Amino acid sequence: MSRIFSPVLQLEDVTVDYIGNATGHPALDRISLVVEQGTWVAVAGDNGSGKSTLAKAAAGLSPLTDGKVITADGIRVHMVMQHPEIQILGETVYEEIWLSLPEDSPAAVTEREAQMKRYLRESGLQHVPLHTPVRLLSGGQKQLLNIACCLAAGADVLLFDESLSMLDPSSRSLVLEAASRLHAKGTTILWISHRMEELVYADRILLLEEGRLAYDGTPVDFFYGNAVTGQLSPCESFGLEPPLTVQTVKELHKYGVDWPERPLTPDQLAKAVNLLCR
Numbered sequence: 001m002s003r004i005f006s007p008v009l010q011l012e013d014v015t016v017d018y019i020g021n022a023t024g025h026p027a028l029d030r031i032s033l034v035v036e037q038g039t040w041v042a043v044a045g046d047n048g049s050g051k052s053t054l055a056k057a058a059a060g061l062s063p064l065t066d067g068k069v070i071t072a073d074g075i076r077v078h079m080v081m082q083h084p085e086i087q088i089l090g091e092t093v094y095e096e097i098w099l100s101l102p103e104d105s106p107a108a109v110t111e112r113e114a115q116m117k118r119y120l121r122e123s124g125l126q127h128v129p130l131h132t133p134v135r136l137l138s139g140g141q142k143q144l145l146n147i148a149c150c151l152a153a154g155a156d157v158l159l160f161d162e163s164l165s166m167l168d169p170s171s172r173s174l175v176l177e178a179a180s181r182l183h184a185k186g187t188t189i190l191w192i193s194h195r196m197e198e199l200v201y202a203d204r205i206l207l208l209e210e211g212r213l214a215y216d217g218t219p220v221d222f223f224y225g226n227a228v229t230g231q232l233s234p235c236e237s238f239g240l241e242p243p244l245t246v247q248t249v250k251e252l253h254k255y256g257v258d259w260p261e262r263p264l265t266p267d268q269l270a271k272a273v274n275l276l277c278r
């Protein structure tokens with residue numbers, strides 16, 4: 001079945017210029033972009049390039065100096081921030097999800113608890129009892145709880161702003177898996193990160209440089225260009241280091257390996273090697 005694309009979020013000529021910003025350019029400088037329903041869009045860029053400002057603008061949390069942010073009718077954008085604790089107010093998992101529920105959610109306790117458990121399941125916290133104190137959760141579990149709260153609040157677009165940066169590798173995987181599961185079910189993902197390894201899961205990469213959109217394209221094109229060659233990829237030409245998988249493929253290319261594919265993840269690399277060995 002073909003996918004019907006419709007915009008959920010649109011930035012039109014958005015400029016954000018902070019008072020007292022000493023860089024000599026706005027944090028966001030006339031950014032225009034459209035995010036389609038059900039896509040996974042990664043926003044990358046060096047420190048200070050404007051990623052968090054873009055996240056806040058998209059979530060309606062930043063006043064704009066100029067331009068417009070248009071959210072499609074009925075679409076709710078919710079954010080998972082960098083620090084796992086920063087957006088948690090409840091003492092327990094139950095309290096935290098309860099705080100996110102809309103006013104028209106079920107009044108009956110059993111029905112409400114069933115709904116809360118569904119959000120926990122969907123975010124990957126199915127083994128955590130509802131009345132668990134938040135202080136007993138790991139950093140990764142707190143980020144999953146933040147995802148559960150976004151779901152409870154009815155998020156159609158999940159915006160992750162450097163949400164893995166405080167987590168250990170196994171917790172990072174849990175949060176990425178949760179995002180992938182929700183994306184597979186149709187949730188739109190906006191994934192903000194300066195770590196190249198995290199960008200490979202996206203359908204589309206946007207690169208910010210000094211508040212401007214410097215690149216808009218697919219991850220394979222960003223990391224390889226049109227094919228695996230010795231030439232600089234867009235990623236490298238922006239002075240960024242590609243993920244280890246891409247570096248490995250390009251190194252092997254120097255030794256004469258002729259890659260029919262452009263793998264981005266270790267799993268894709270293993271499959272490509274398997275094909276080459278047949």
Ligand SMILES: Nc1ncnc2c1ncn2[C@@H]1O[C@H](COP(=O)(O)OP(=O)(O)OP(=O)(O)O)[C@@H](O)[C@H]1O
Nearest residue numbers: 018019020021023027046047048049050051052053
């Ligand atoms: N509240 C503020 N007041 C003044 N300047 C700000 C403010 N917030 C951000 N800036 C400036 O705006 C620019 C963009 O900041 P932003 O945090 O959006 O970038 P970023 O790409 O998310 O950076 P990082 O990766 O370091 O978080 C930077 O020059 C920053 O110093």
